Amino acid sequence: VGRAPDEETPHDATRESAPQRRTRQRASIQHALIEQEGFVSAQALHTSLRANGVHIGLTTVYRALAALADAGHADTMREDNGVRLFRHRPGSQHRHYLFCRECGSSEPLETGILEEWFERLGRRTGYAELRHTVEVDGICVTCGPDSSRAG
Amino acid sequence: VGRAPDEETPHDATRESAPQRRTRQRASIQHALIEQEGFVSAQALHTSLRANGVHIGLTTVYRALAALADAGHADTMREDNGVRLFRHRPGSQHRHYLFCRECGSSEPLETGILEEWFERLGRRTGYAELRHTVEVDGICVTCGPDSSRAG
């Protein structure tokens, strides 16, 4: 899940503009994002933060998450209704996930085959700067119909 | 590109509610969508329709496109900025496309391998009602850097 950024492009040094100042809010947001398993919306994260007694503005959450995604520390995707979701990205390695529509849990996928396929596609079609998004979701075993029948 | 609906689920007959009345507007919208190669936003389609002298409300375009997508006659996806895009789907067969970020042109992909992979994934993980979205884009040969260097 999540847009795979141009991994070929090393690191645009000219993009550097602000040295990123470390603040209480930013720390809280990054921490909360890491704690979260799976994707969260800015609004949900804001609510959660507030609930935990962290006084913080919604605007700040939006800006911090955007910065995180911009720096490559978070994957983003769109929900069906257009809401933007964020997810902490452990390494800089691009990954895909399978997640449950019911409970939101997610698990990383071994997508070597897909990646190869996309690479071949690029060579075959001659398209440059190929990017790909793969989203897979379903109902996990825990949430599935079988589990409810067990009781 | 586009969300692949549950192809396993045959057709929920209980979903039927309105017999779908054929009107001038609906015909125009469906026609315009078919004419369009690739994805269009509701707003763009509305503008185009108006430009061609078709008096029609933006609301109607939204509703008609939603109905089309609901009926399985159109694929939908979200742009990076959250705008919803629609694309005519020829058959009921679900497909994926590679499209150019520059000119918007798209071409269908032979994704048999991917489909197989997704099927295996479902069996392996035990997830039910698996859905997948695959979006691939890049810069096509025509729009690429080589073409501009030719002059």
Added chain:
DNA sequence: TTCGTTGCAAAAGGTTTGCATACCA
């Protein structure tokens, strides 16, 4: 002290809804 960061309120901008009217079946 400097200048990035914060947060409130307001603006944007895409999409949906309320409701009276028009029109297909």
Added chain:
DNA sequence: TGGTATGCAAACCTTTTGCAACGAA
């Protein structure tokens, strides 16, 4: 004639921006 479709305007909602105050370096 009955009920769906239409279209305008207003409502909704998520996200972004303006701006004065704050605080990390």
